Amino acid sequence: xxxxxxxxxxGGPAGMAAALKAREEGVEKIVILERADxxxxxxxxxxxxxxxxxxxxxxxxxxxxxxxxxxQVNESDIEVKTDTMVLDISQDNVVTACNNVDGxxxxxxxxxxxxMGCRERPRGALSIAGSRxxxxxxxxxxxxxxxxxxxxxxxxxxxxxxxxxxxxxxxxMTLEGAKVKAVCELMPYSGGLTRNIVQCLEDFGIxxxxxxxxxxxHGRERxxxxxxxxxxxxxKPIPGTEEYIPCDTLMLSVGLIPExxxxxxxxxxxxxxxxxxxVDEYRETNHKGVFACGNVLxxxxxxxxxxxxxxxxxxxxxxxxxxxxxTGECIKTLGTNGVRYIVPQRINKQTDKSVKLYFRVGKxxxxxxxxxxxxxEVIMSNKKKKMTPGEMEYILIKLDTIKSLPADSxxxxxxxxx
Amino acid sequence: MTKKEMVCVSCPIGCAITVELDDSNEVVSVTxxxxxxxxxxxxxxxxHPERMLTSTVKLEGGKLPVVSVKSASPIPKEMLFEAMKExxxxxxxxxxxxxxxxxxxILGTGVDIIAxxxxx
Numbered sequence: 304x305x306x307x308x309x310x311x312x313x314g315g316p317a318g319m320a321a322a323l324k325a326r327e328e329g330v331e332k333i334v335i336l337e338r339a340d341x342x343x344x345x346x347x348x349x350x351x352x353x354x355x356x357x358x359x360x361x362x363x364x365x366x367x368x369x370x371x372x373x374x375q376v377n378e379s380d381i382e383v384k385t386d387t388m389v390l391d392i393s394q395d396n397v398v399t400a401c402n403n404v405d406g407x408x409x410x411x412x413x414x415x416x417x418x419m420g421c422r423e424r425p426r427g428a429l430s431i432a433g434s435r436x437x438x439x440x441x442x443x444x445x446x447x448x449x450x451x452x453x454x455x456x457x458x459x460x461x462x463x464x465x466x467x468x469x470x471x472x473x474x475x476m477t478l479e480g481a482k483v484k485a486v487c488e489l490m491p492y493s494g495g496l497t498r499n500i501v502q503c504l505e506d507f508g509i510x511x512x513x514x515x516x517x518x519x520x521h522g523r524e525r526x527x528x529x530x531x532x533x534x535x536x537x538x539k540p541i542p543g544t545e546e547y548i549p550c551d552t553l554m555l556s557v558g559l560i561p562e563x564x565x566x567x568x569x570x571x572x573x574x575x576x577x578x579x580x581x582v583d584e585y586r587e588t589n590h591k592g593v594f595a596c597g598n599v600l601x602x603x604x605x606x607x608x609x610x611x612x613x614x615x616x617x618x619x620x621x622x623x624x625x626x627x628x629x630t631g632e633c634i635k636t637l638g639t640n641g642v643r644y645i646v647p648q649r650i651n652k653q654t655d656k657s658v659k660l661y662f663r664v665g666k667x668x669x670x671x672x673x674x675x676x677x678x679x680e681v682i683m684s685n686k687k688k689k690m691t692p693g694e695m696e697y698i699l700i701k702l703d704t705i706k707s708l709p710a711d712s713x714x715x716x717x718x719x720x721x
Numbered sequence: 722m723t724k725k726e727m728v729c730v731s732c733p734i735g736c737a738i739t740v741e742l743d744d745s746n747e748v749v750s751v752t753x754x755x756x757x758x759x760x761x762x763x764x765x766x767x768x769h770p771e772r773m774l775t776s777t778v779k780l781e782g783g784k785l786p787v788v789s790v791k792s793a794s795p796i797p798k799e800m801l802f803e804a805m806k807e808x809x810x811x812x813x814x815x816x817x818x819x820x821x822x823x824x825x826x827i828l829g830t831g832v833d834i835i836a837x838x839x840x841x
Contacts, residue, residue, distance in 0.1 A: 350789035350837065352773045364775055364791050366838035370819050450777055453787035478776060478805050497735030501728050502772065506798065688755070689735070 307382075308332045308624050310398050310412035312389050312565065315344020316606050317597020317613040318418035319372040322381050324617025325416075330624055334382040334410065336389050336400055342376060343369035344420055345443070346606065348450045351471050353498075357607035368606060392569040396592055414592045414620040417566055417580065418613065421598040423468070424558040433520030436527075442468040442556040446475070455479055457552025461529050462486045463517045465493040465500075467604070467693070469556025474503035483507070484548050487515040487531050489538055492667050494558075494693050496604065516540065517553065526551055559602045566595070576644040577601045584650045584658045585619025585628065586612065594620050601646045601661065604695045608661070629653040632710035641665050641718040650700075652710050659697045660716060664690045672719045673698060677712050686721055722749070727766055731758040738763045771795035776808050778823055780840055783815035788840040790823050793833045800828055808834060816841050 308330050311318045314337030322333050341347065346354070349365030356362055359371070376383065387402040398410040423441040438457055440448075446468060448456045458481050462469045465488040473483045486504060491514050493500055504511050512531070518540050519530040528549040532540040561579040563571075572589040574581045579600040580588040587594050596616035597609045622628035632652045636645040646661045660675075668690045675682040675698060682704055690696055698716065708714070725740045740763050741749040751763045765771070773795050777787035796804060804827050811823060817840040824834040 347838070350777065350791075351775045352791055362773065364789060364837040366789050367819060370839065450787070450789060451785060453777060453779070453785070478774075478801065497728055498730035501730050505728075506772065 304397070305334075305408060305410045306332070307334045307410055307412045309334075309414050309416065309620055310410050311335045311416045311418055312392075312398070313337065313344065313418035313420060313597070313599070314339075314342040314376075314383065314385070315418060315420050315597065316346060316369060316372065316609050317420065317599070317616075318344075318416065319369075319376055320610045320613035321416045321418060321594070321596055321617035321620065323372065323375055323379065324614040325621045325624075326379055326381055328618055328621035330621045332382075334384060334412075335376070336387045336398070336410075337383065337385045338388050340386050342373045342383060342385070348443075348447050349471075350450045351475070354606050357605065358610050365606075372610075389565060392565055392593070394570065394590075412592075413624050414594065416613075416616055416620055417571075417588075417593065417595040417599050418597050418616075419562045419565065419599045421559040421561045421602055423555070424560055426555060429463075429555070429557060431517055431520060434523050436520060436522040436525055438522070438526030438551050439520060439553045440555070442466070442472045442554045445472055445552070445554050449475060449479065455481060457481060457526075457550075459484060459550040460552045460554060461517070461531070461548055461550045462554045462556060464488060464555055464557035465495050465511060466556035466558065467495040467499050469554060470495045470499040470503040472554055472556070473509050474507060477507045477509065481552075483509045484550055485510050485512055485531070487512045487517060489514070489516045489534060490692075492691065494556075496693055497691075518545065520553060521547075526553055529553055559598065561599045561602065563599060566599070569593070571595075574644060574646075574648060577646060579646075581648040582646065583633065584615075584647045584654050584656075585622065586616035586647065587619055587623065587628070592620075592623055594623075601644070601695075604693065608695060612661075629655070634705065634708050634710070635713040636660055637713050637715045638662050639715055639717045641668060642716045645716055650705055650714075652705065652708070654702070654705060657702045658700050658705065660700060660714075661695055661697045662716060663695055664692055664718070667691050668718055670721050672721045674717050674719050675700065676715045676717065677708055682714070684719075687718075690718075725767060727763060729754060729759040729762050731756075731762050740764075740767050742767060770798040772798045772801060774801055774804055774808075774834075775837070776805060778808055779812040780817065781812055781814050783817070783840045785840065788813060788817050789837045790834050791837050792827070793835050796827070796830045796832050800830065804828055804830075804834075813840075 346365035346369035354368040391399040521528045533544040580595040594616040596613040633649040738753040774792040821836040
């Protein structure tokens with residue numbers, strides 16, 4: 304059995320930032336286990352720019368953003384095992400993995416960081432009538448075909464879902480000569496960033512059809528077209544609004560799901576809203592010494608926030624390894640009235656830093672107050688001009704505030720009329 | 722006098738901005754923005770809108786068949802498709818390094834197209 308201070312599962316932006324931070328904090332023996340043949344994760348296929356505006360103050364492409372961290376990892380003594388699939392994490396922090404160099408390996412690690420990222424919700428998760436014709440794929444799969452494998456998956460495209468990957472692919476396909484006929488979104492608002500609606504759809508005259516969905520696909524071997532229909536307030540298709548759109552490709556951008564099979568098998572408690580582990584302020588799960596960060600914990604909008612979160616997890620893992628991490632009574636966090644969830648789900652009362660509470664809202668809110676309460680007592684209240692489900696929000700809770708709260712209390716984040 | 726409606730993309734707030742233009746397409750007023758960046762964005766958007774361009778170019782002798790590229794700075798929006806034609810004419814030979822110039826001064830814009838990934 305191999306022995307490490309820290310094993311990081313996943314070599315994308317989350318895993319790299321966590322490993323580098325732990326190294327900086329003095330952790331010596333670190334290994335990153337990565338399933339793909341290179342570090343970088345999904346950023347390798349995200350060739351558009353807009354990454355790093357917050358973290359580096361520059362507008363980088365995905366590979367450039369990843370490249371800065373890959374360089375640091377390569378220059379450090381952090382060990383990297385690529386083409387390596389992690390199969391299991393045991394109760395006593397033994398990681399079982401395999402690759403075609405070492406074969407089957409077991410790694411005993413003092414601490415583990417989960418950084419496996421997320422997956423796209425596939426067609427099977429939706430109930431669209433029609434046969435399994437080729438030409439129906441997730442937007443991220445199409446992105447890989449175009450940007451990594453160098454070929455076009457189709458010529459005429461309809462995109463279902465207005466998540467950011469779908470919007471980015473609408474522009475990418477258009478620039479490469481395809482005709483994107485429409486982006487259909489079930490909800491009455493877009494799930495993507497406003498700047499992507501403008502730069503990816505409006506710039507190219509691609510219609511965004513809100514409250515609209517695909518009800519049927521046509522074609523047996525290859526997709527020939529889709530039937531779209533408007534939906535009512537209960538998201539049910541309205542009879543009589545069906546419209547046939549000929550196309551050879553249907554791309555799905557209908558949500559991301561944290562990839563937590565390993566976490567579930569290890570008995571790690573998950574949050575039913577985020578589908579990621581339930582964590583404390585240093586992103587430690589209920590499984591001692593196991594931390595989680597990045598999209599496996601909660602689906603982020605910006606990689607910059609992934610980096611920040613992963614540094615917190617890396618620092619937490621370092622403290623745990625050095626025996627300096629405080630544990631004990633916790634304050635719970637709770638989102639209500641439109642605040643869908645809060646990460647972290649709990650804060651150790653003896654923590655040593657102010658804590659940012661991250662969350663998403665369930666619908667579009669304009670000119671409201673974001674209120675943090677403990678019982679009936681208002682701790683803080685901020686005016687918010689606009690909050691949308693597509694964008695992650697956060698609110699900072701100062702260390703003195705945390706110290707002043709009674710143990711076993713609950714911090715509630717809620718939305719009130721301004 | 723014409724009115725143009727737009728959404729500012731300078732930050733996540735996404736202000737709905739209205740720009741008034743006179744008959745010679747000069748900006749008369751900008752309203753709806755909540756900060757100076759919105760004013761600047763709206764004026765630029767009306768006079769000479771620019772966008773970053775990202776794509777891939779063919780790669781010979783590499784592990785992958787393409788390598789990603791971008792414009793080193795934004796280029797005029799109306800030139801995006803013409804620039805894509807130029808980019809699609811290029812074939813590079815591995816190895817390529819991040820920052821390598823792929824096309825110098827594309828279409829006379831003064832902007833280089835550069836590689837955004839290492840390729841071996």
